[in-house]
Amino acid sequence: MISARLARLSFIALALVCFSLSTLAQDTPDAAAADATATDTPATQAPEAKNGLDPALVGLPALPGQDASAEDIDKTLKRIDDRIAEVKDEDAPPPSTNQDEGPAPDPRLEPLRDLRLSLQRRATLLSRHQELQRSLTELQASQEALQQKGLPEKPPYPIAEIDRLYSEHRLARHAAEAAERALEIARQQTEAATKEIETQEQERRRARSQLEQAAPESDKLQLERRLEAARLGVLASRQRLATAQRTLEVAHLEAKVDRQRSDLLSAKIARMKDQVSFTKQMLDERLAELNAHATQIRQRIDALTRTGNQAESALFDARQRLERNQDEARAQFLTEAVAASEAELASSRKGIGYLRHALTSIASERTLWERRYRLYQEDEAASLVNWLKETTDLADNIEAETRYLQDELATLRSMQLALTQRLGDSGLADDLRTALKRRLAALDAQEKRAEELLGVEDQVSALADRFKDELDPLVSRRTLSQRLDDAENWVSSWWNRELFVFQDQGFYLRDIVTGGTVFLLVILAVSLLKRLLSRTVLPRLVSASNGEKRAPRALVLALVRNTSQLFVVIIAFYASMAVSGLLPGRLQDWLWTILVVVFWLQIGIWASAGAVDYLNRQRSRRERQDPSAVSGYGLILFFIRVGIWSIVLISVLTHFHYPITGLIGALGVGGIAVAFAVQNILADIFSSMAIILDKPFRVGDFVVTGSTLGVVEQIGVKTTRIRSLSGEQVTMSNTELLNSRIHNYKRMEERRVVFRLGVVYQTEPDLLERIPGMIERIIRDQAHTRFDRAHFFEYGDFALLFEIVYYVQGPDYNRYMDIQQAINLAINRRFREEGIEFAYPTQELILRHAGPQPGSADTGNA
Template identity: 80%
Template sequence: MISARLTRLSFLALALICFSISALAQDTPAAAEDAPVTDSPATPAPEPKNGLDPALVGLAALPGDDASAEDYNKTLKIIEDRIAAVEREGAPPAPGGPDEGTVPDPRLEPLLDLRLSLQRRATLLARRQELQGSLNDIETAQETLQREGLTEKPPYPIDQIDQLHSEHRLARHAAEAAERALQIAQQQTDMAAKEIETKEQERRLARTQLEQAAPGDDRLALERRLEAARLGELAARQRQATAKDFLELTHLESQVARQRSDLLSAKIARMKDAVSFTKTMLDDRIEELTAREAQIRKRIEALTQAGDRAESALFDARRRLERNRDESRTRLLEEEVAAREAELGASRKGIAYLRHALSSIASARTLWQRRYRLYQGDQEAPLTSWLQEVGALADTIADETRYLQDELATVRSVQLMLVQRLADSGLASDMRTALKRRLDALDAQEGQAEDLLGVEDQLSALADRFEQELDPLVSRRSFAQRMDEAATWFAGWWNKELFVFQDQGFYLRDMISGGAVFLLVIAAVSLLQRLLRRAVLPRLVAASNGEKRAPRALVLALVRNTSQLFVVIIAFYAAMRVSGLLPERLHDWLWSILVVVFWLQIGIWASAGALDYLNRQRSRRERQDPSAVSGYGLILFFIRVGIWSIVLISVLTHFDYPITGLIGALGVGGIAVAFAVQNILADIFSSMAIILDKPFRVGDFVVTGSTLGVVEQIGVKTTRIRSLSGEQVTMSNTDLLNSRIHNYKRMEERRVVFKLGVVYQTPPDLLERIPGMIERIIRDQAHTRFDRAHFFEYGDFALLFEIVYYVQGPDYNRYMDIQQAINLAINRRFREEGIEFAYPTQELILRHAPPQSGSADARSD
């Protein structure tokens, strides 16, 4: 119990102490901060309850919301003096002593921030006064306009109202921008409030450190830190005031923009009924657009020439990059290629932009001409059609503008990357030049895109004005007028001439009627085929007697073997005849084509019917007697020959060809010709074997016997081969098939085996490295596959190596180029390594016998 009482008494005492401290803090007025922090050790001044007194840091009262420009100037002068005083006092030495240098004075940075915030507030004050004056002027102009009207007398030139429209459009954009700026200003105000809380915490922490400083601590440094914290809080509060001033200024800008937009709208409303648009004004606009077109065409020519030069330079740069063997220069060459590509892209993009600008100028010319007709009161003007077209044009301009803005964003991101790279002081001069050239090309492309954006913006403004002028006129038209306009438009559209061919006009009505007849014939044929398939054919198939076999075969031929080409030609002929699109001089040609196709279709039907009929007969006979069906193939062959002979004779008859003598000659001389041309027939069948079996084709390189060359032509009797020596070799198809044929065109890889020898004096370590050298050389070549390289044998005069690799592809010239490159590389590498190639040599070794005594005596005599 006693411990519980003691605990309660302890809590009561603690509460009384806290209450006393709180009452003391509330009783201390803000003016208690009566002196700035000095360099002499002293007890820190008490902090205010609300806000912070600038006198604590040696400053006068800071300007409030109603301060004037003179007040800001005086305060800035005091802050300048305070900055100078701090700089004169200098920074205290570092804790370690004079050898450790000095630390920056912590008061200087917040003083600079405070000066900058006050300068910004002074600038915003001047801007606010200007906007307030502009707002007063606009309100005065509105009152004058309502009371007295326009100062200018009508009629008003169209240039003047167009200028007002442009200013009104800018005012609307300014109002929209001000609305977006309001959101940013509000965010800045919120951030400033949070910053003040942070600065207050820093000030309280600095004050606590000074109050709790030990006797040995550097109180001067702690006092300066507290003063810096107070200055930082003052600067944060001024930044908050600056954010509020900016928010107020943004509100005022939005109000000015809206008032200016309303004033311009009122002026436009008073002027629009008394606008003058004369022929001279139109001619001036057309002349101006024509002059701009001429300038753009000159720029296109210049960019075309620049693009050609850039393309040539790009080709050279790529060749240098491909031939480069120095890895240290690879990066530079890649940047040069990128720079040339940027130059070429800028030229090509610029040409595209300028051509699009020409299209926009043509659209602007059309709009000006239509506006002239509108202001002249042209009753035949298709206003509804114009309104639809100008709406579609506005949508197109919006899409193209978004596309251009996306391209500009991409270009600017690359520009930023290049600028960051160019900021590197250690960049080599050659690399800097390449990057600068690439940046210049992107700058040129950016300028061209911005020019096109300007053209699109002008065209968009013109389209908007024309749409505003058209919309009320279209809406006021009566229903009868709209129906008449629609009928007139439909009649013009129906009788529109699409194109001219051989001095004959083709009209839309003829094209539509012809297309309708064409589709109708296609649908009728399709319906007839479906009727035969679903209604007639099932009945014929269900019949089992032999009388229905021939009709069933005919119906199957009609359903399954009707050529779509035949149907299309019939539909085309009917469409051309009904619509009147077929000229008289072309009628005979088209009719002849139709007759030929008709007889060909009859031949297809007859052949298919005969095939179906004979196949059914053969199946039935095969069940009875399998040996009786061996001649059906020959019968079918002769039936087909007979059918197509009739088709041929019918076609020739249509063209008035004398076929009586032809039939007699074929009947009498056929047998004699067959015996006379036995060899020719053998070659003909051989040619058929070549075509079906395809041992070679035209263009293949073949070797047959002692003949080798490229196949140029496969004829009925002979095949012609162009030999390597240049002459043409003609061979019989029979002889060609009777011999062995090597087709090198179908060779996928060429196996290459070669040997090389080195001298016997080559050291063993070099001999071990030679296969690896050769392997790397071969692998570095394109279109090759290395197989092996070995020390082959000891030759008579050399140490022999055998190398095997594959060339991918049948091209002999490629093989020779690769072999040459390998030989040159081996020669170069062997010279670098000091390896000598061997060549045939002989070595004589002379041995002397030991001298004898008798011969020595003889020599002495």
């Protein structure tokens, strides 16, 4: 509520202020002047009078509108001139004014001049608009006449005429492009003029407010003049907007005229180009002109060479004088003299470069003219496709060189501008001014020669464009056979192109392509071979039965998995270089040496990998049966690898023609010395080989050797470890082990058991006869036994002895003891049942006398 009430009060206060200002404005001289001149203002200016923009307020009649004629503009310009004169008279100082200080300039003069300038530009644009309109009408009429009646000249048309039309058409096309850019600039000027009107209107309102609020004692005349100047500024800005709009219209019309002219020239060229006459005489005349121009350029090159030599001598003298100079006052002059001599020398040298480039361009132009003549003569041997490509390349090169020349010209003009500004200094010394003028003259000469080269380049570029336009339709209309011939010629020139030179040997594109193709084919062939081996051959070898094709499978695996990529790349590179002929003699020898070394290394890798695979498969197959094979195969693999790489090393040294015989002899003597030094170790190593190959025992066998008995735990390179029955580990050298007698109980298939038992002498004979049968039945009742025999062996000292032989099936000692215990218990039990007594050691003393004595008795067993 409070904010709404404050808003209403603010609006009422603002309305009261505006009403007061309007009341005061009616009493100001500005309003009085408006009323005084209202009767002289035409009725058409009433809207401007309401806005305070009546030209009568600034002492001018009505300004010309958008459609005003040249006469109206001229009349207004005369009135503006009169008004300027009046303002100057009003601003003339009185006789008593101090002439030294001078009066301040009238602020109305500048906007009056701006207004006059805008009207002058409008008059010029009006004339230009009328000229363009007439040109457009004439061009349209010519276009209609060309369509209805054709060309006024009768065919055939000389080549010079169509070239002239081509040049005009090129200029018209460039003019149309420039008109499009001018059109964009005119749009920007129109927008800027619109914004300027707003700025001038603000200035006018600000000046009017200052006049209305001026104090009585202030200088109101000056304020009135400032207000009039602001009004003139508004009028001038509006005239500038009208001028910008007229400029935009003229730009539109210029673009339209240029496009119409380009279309007309295109139509004329289209009607002429099929009936052009190009005779040998025309060609000779054109070539004679080019030769004369080239001769003139050569003469200028000779003259410039002499001038350059003189400039170089002058530069040397100027530098000598500068180095010997001791006077600081002349140092600046001598420095500028050196710079002037350097500029003259650079101008001469650059000029020679420009002229030589012009000679090259003239030679290219001569070639284009000769080819055009052959083209118009319908030469069957003409290679149109190659001509089109070469002409396109020439046009591109000329475009790049033109940009470079334009950049050089921009740099030269910047330097010329800087020198011109320095020459504008009135306090410059005469000798310094002379040096600067010399330098500026050298830059001017260089600029002139660069512009001359630009003209030659532009002429050649135009000729190249015309030749391209003539070739394009012919190339597109050629028959298939002609296109094939052109393609063959183009491929032949491309195929036999020399790319670069290395060590005085040319490298051609055909060699590079051939080498690259062979390189890729070798890589592809190796990849396909590896894939064939891994997908076709290897599965068949793997599916074979155990024990068959192990060696071929190991070889295939080595080829597939262990073929070095470096080896393949080197082979491919050597093959590509050898086939393409890119290798010079010495480089080929080096590459062949590298290939041989890499080849033998690859053979070593293959052989080592094949041996490893083969032995690993053998070891894995027999490892479950023989745990000692792990260490045994490892030692064998070590010796095999040493042998393989020794062969590889000897082969490589043989390739390098190294004296292998001496090396082998030296190694033999050295080997003998080493053998004597480490004979014990070597003896153990060879003993380990004997153990591995002969296999007198294996890991896990129970052996007895000398006083040692136990289970074999490990067979090493030098020693064998045995776990004795008492628990300790006994380590024996392999040599000592093989030199002793070894009892291997692990390999015992049946254990032969022989034992004896005795019975007392008092045993009855029939029981003695039954004892072998009893024992045979007891032994046969035991499992894992085979009975051999049981006999009454002999009469012992204290017992009748029986010898029993049987076999325990298996080498297990615990089983043997279990069976023997069972047999002993069974014999004991059976003998007790039969009443047979076991004999035990006793002695019996028997005394014998000659006869019996009275009172004595016989002595029995003691």
